[in-house]
Amino acid sequence: MSLAAGPGRGHVAVGQLPEELKLVVDKHVAYIQSLDTRKDELEYHLTEHLRIGGIYWGLTALHLLGHPDALPREGLIDYVLSCLCESGGFGAAPGHDAHILYTGYSVQILTMIDGFGALEERLPDCKQKIARFVASHQQPDGTFAGDEWGEIDTRFLFSALYTLSLLGYLPHQRPSEPPLINLPAATAYIKACQNFDGAFGVSPGAESHSGQVFTCVGALYIAGELDSYLGEEGKDRLGAWLSERQLPSGGLNGRPEKLVDVCYSWWVMSSMAMIGRLHWIDKAKLTAFILQCQDPDEGGMADRPGDMVDVFHTVFGVAGLSLLGYPGLVEVDPAYCMPRHITAQISK
């Protein structure tokens, strides 16, 4: 069971969008279900390194759309387990090397389908082994490498923290055990990535970027330090930068003078939600923008209206609509990009 990340087959040109915009739930469900039947396309094979990500994106979208069982659970479990490496980490597909990002996606999938029991049969004490794999990537300065080759990125730090929290292995979740990671060092690194504009970059000194804002805000949120670190003044400053990302089309961009995009819209608005400033942008216009990015005939969402759809933009579009309170959708957790009723069960 695996989801290709390939394009949709929609055929609506820009300008032909229906007057009344509605979320085409059934079509999105059918689109996500169809992604595993693309093996006759070269693109399917060229994007194998995105398989586990594709499953996480597709499954999350289905959960938020209210169809959590639209993909066969057994197939999902088998596939995720086939990506497990000896180290306790997961690769992007069977035979691919373990990486902290794909380990994160695998843990998110297993959490959503309640699959740790099945994993336990294959790998006794599985949660602790995965947690140790993640923790082993922390560097002396607090940050995390993505894999054994040592690339550093705040995305990996965020991934490490949410993975450990889903597994119940953050220091404050196990106060009686020696901590697996140095959490204060991790958050100190995040704080060093903040710029004068209140936003965050990929490393200390790097330009502010909304993808990195999301990972840094998410990391501080999961570490329980977001409110105390930013304070109201810090939230105002960051919120101002984030709110300036909305352009007249209603969509949001990733940095000043860039194009709007559904994926950036999610990273910006989820960060705004975490700091309590989501009311600083026009929610109705953003909702309309996301709906315009749908393929109303074949399902799926694109980066911008009229473009090719893919499962990556589909989940961020649906999650965005959920955060905006679109009727009928399951509530999303802005930090984990997973259903709120599932993350609510994480031990605090």
Next chain:
Amino acid sequence: MASHGIPRVSGASLDKSEQAKQKERKQIDQYKALESEVTDRIKARDYSNATFQATSKLLSQNPEYYTIWNHRRRLLQDVFARELATGPSGPLIDETDAAAAQKAGLTLAQHEIALLVKEDLLFLIPLLKQYPKCYWIWNHRSWLLSTATQHLPVHNSSELWQGELGLVTKMLSLDSRNFHGWGYRRQVVKEIEQLNGSSMAESEFTYTTKMVETNLSNFSAWHNRSQLIPRILSDRQASSKQRQTFFDSEFELITRALYTDPYDQSLWFYHQYLMATLDASNDQALPILDPCTNTGRVDYLEREIDSIKEMLEGAEDCKYIYQALLEYSSRYIEVEAGNKKVSTVELREWLDELRKLDPLRAGRWRDWQEQLKL
């Protein structure tokens, strides 16, 4: 996968002919065969030149395949280790190589490592051009260079990093806001500085001047400039007076730019940065003035509020001006309790304009109104 900016095409044109389908099947078979070849060879620990060439072929088709980059590095690590273990008395020494190594002041192993690294750096160039946003290519490049730095004398690794500075300068001249490009530039500069033991802050600062002069709206360049300022002032051991002169000249530069285009967000961000250096509560902007006194703050706030008010003429519909006026005025009121410069009436007027011009952010303006008690 995460496709960006690719137009959706009609269903009819996606129905492939039997011929096209057959061609695609053949492509898939070839790709899968190549993939198996690489994977099988690596499994058998066959770290030969043939395996290396096979990874090159596969990565040229699919540079996102990170595991293959890992295999390539495993193979190179093995070759380097063998070179280093053989030492100068190895059995198969090519005489020309030995002479070249000696001439360059390298051991034979170092000479071989340098050659392999340079060759691999060249292999990446066309890939970077075709896929400038692919993380894994940049990654591999960094790995090659740090491995070379580990094994080669300072002079040689410094030369390699200098080459990178040339490359990234070329890339930024083609796409001046490439995120990886700017990040890589900072990394390269840091490495050269460490190797040579001298600061490059001045020349990098000059580079940002050149970049913003070419394109005022390049926020990446303005950002880098803001990062370099504390360093050049410290390198120059600037006096209070020199710091003030410097601060004034930055204001002059940005004010001129703002007069050219007050609707450009990037420019306002840089102006905000300069103003943030006066703001004691902003830990992310180190003060430029030293000492940064309350009188100094008040003087600059007054001057900038006046100067921005003048910008309104002919640009009455520019929301950034009202935003700046409100923001700097509220800070002014905080530091200058006497508050001679701005009146509540004015603040209200500006906020009303802002509401009219920028209804998207109505919620923010509402919160601001409450905060300013207007």
